[in-house]
Amino acid sequence: MVEMQELKENFVDGESRFVKPDDRYHTLFERVNAAVLLTSFEGQIQEANQKSCEFLGYDWDELLRLTLQDVLS
Helix, strand or coil, X not given: CHHHHHHHXXXXXXXXXXXXXXXXXXXXXXXXXXXXXXXXXXXEEEEECHHHHHHHCCCHHHXXXXXXXXXXX
16 A cells, blocks of 8 residues: 555656656766767667767767768778
């Protein structure tokens, strides 16, 4: 019964106060002071944070057209 009460208390106007895991991931991804690239198994860059752009000297759109091999060579 206590668990249900805790759940009810963490909702305000139908909105949850809990942080969604995706939100925490996104915050970490953008705030980390390091280049972070997410790639497919084939090495195609699928996501890049702002530090990646700064460190590597590419615009975000440019990075998404590259592979990890392109960046490392």
